[in-house]
Amino acid sequence: MNFALILFVLSIVSGVVWAYDRWHLRGRRFAAAKSALDEFDARSRSAAVNPEAVTKERSALRDRLMREPAWVEYTGGFFPVIISVFLLRSFVVEPFRIPSGSMIPTLVVGDLILVNKFSYGIRLPVLNTKVIDNGNPQRGDVMVFRYPKDPSVDYIKRVVGVPGDEVVYRDKRLTVNGVDYPTERVDDYFDGDRVSYLQQYQETVGSLTHRVLVDERRPAEVNPENFEGRENCSYDVHGFRCKVPAGHYFMMGDNRDNSLDSRYWGFVPDANIVGKAFFVWMNLSDLSRIGSFH
Structure with a gap:
C-alpha cells in the first residue's frame, strides 16, 4: 500500500x-x-x-x-x-515501525522510529524525484529505502558503501576501499527470540560508533539472488567483493548473520531513498529505548 x-x-x-x-x-x-x-x-x-x-x-x-x-x-x-x-511526512519526518531483527542491537522489533525526509535532499512526494540537493547518504548512516525488488516495501539498513566504493566482507570482517572498519569485542548479546548468545562488536565508521552482532555458527558464504549490477560482485566461500556503481548504495544490517541485505539482493538506487533514521520515539515493550541512535 x-x-x-x-x-x-x-x-x-x-x-x-x-x-x-x-x-x-x-x-x-x-x-x-x-x-x-x-x-x-x-x-x-x-x-x-x-x-x-x-x-x-x-x-x-x-x-x-x-x-x-x-x-x-x-x-x-x-x-x-x-x-x-501529508506535508509533514513528505518533507520533514515520517514514522516507521521496525518489523524485523535485522538491525539488532541498534534497532529492535517494535521500535517506532522517525526518519528525516530532508537529510538527503527534498524529493517530490509520490514520485520521489529529488528537486533540491541537500547532501547524500554517508557510510554509517541508518537509512530507510524502498526495497529494489518490490518498491512498495520499505527496508531499513546501514549504509556501508557509497558510489565508487569497493566493499569486501570476508570471514565476517568488513573492509571498504582496502581499509578495515575498526572493531572491538564487547559483551555478548542475548537473543531472546533464539534463546542464545551472539558475539557483539563495537564497529567504528568514520566518526560514528555502533554495535554489530556476529553469529559464528553461521557460514561466511553468501548465496546471492540475481540482481541488477551483479557483474560488479564476486562471491566465494569466504564472503564477497562488490564495486558500488554510480548512483547506488550498498546496505547491510547490523545483525550481520540475520539480515537479508545488499549481499543478497543487490544495490539500492538513489531514487529508492526515503530518508535518514535518527530517533526512536516509542517502544511499547521497553520505554527505555526512546531516544536518538547511530
Whole structure:
C-alpha cells in the first residue's frame, strides 16, 4: 500500500471540496441566512413575544442555516488536517515501525522510529524525484529505502558503501576501499527470540560508533539472488567483493548473520531513498529505548 499516494489523493479531494465550499457554497449560505434572519427579525418586531425566547430561537435558526452540509463537513472539513500530515511526512519526518531483527542491537522489533525526509535532499512526494540537493547518504548512516525488488516495501539498513566504493566482507570482517572498519569485542548479546548468545562488536565508521552482532555458527558464504549490477560482485566461500556503481548504495544490517541485505539482493538506487533514521520515539515493550541512535 502506497500511503503517500493515498494521502495525496485525499488531500486533492478534500482540498477541492474545501475550496468549493469556501468560495462558493459558504457565500450562498450567508446570503440565504441573512435573508431568512431579516425576515425573522421583521416578524419578531411585529409580535409581542419574550425577547429571551426570540434571541434563543434566532440563534438556533442561524446555526441551522449556516451549518455545512454533511458531505462538506466529512470531506472538506478534514482538509487542513490531511494536508498538514501529508506535508509533514513528505518533507520533514515520517514514522516507521521496525518489523524485523535485522538491525539488532541498534534497532529492535517494535521500535517506532522517525526518519528525516530532508537529510538527503527534498524529493517530490509520490514520485520521489529529488528537486533540491541537500547532501547524500554517508557510510554509517541508518537509512530507510524502498526495497529494489518490490518498491512498495520499505527496508531499513546501514549504509556501508557509497558510489565508487569497493566493499569486501570476508570471514565476517568488513573492509571498504582496502581499509578495515575498526572493531572491538564487547559483551555478548542475548537473543531472546533464539534463546542464545551472539558475539557483539563495537564497529567504528568514520566518526560514528555502533554495535554489530556476529553469529559464528553461521557460514561466511553468501548465496546471492540475481540482481541488477551483479557483474560488479564476486562471491566465494569466504564472503564477497562488490564495486558500488554510480548512483547506488550498498546496505547491510547490523545483525550481520540475520539480515537479508545488499549481499543478497543487490544495490539500492538513489531514487529508492526515503530518508535518514535518527530517533526512536516509542517502544511499547521497553520505554527505555526512546531516544536518538547511530
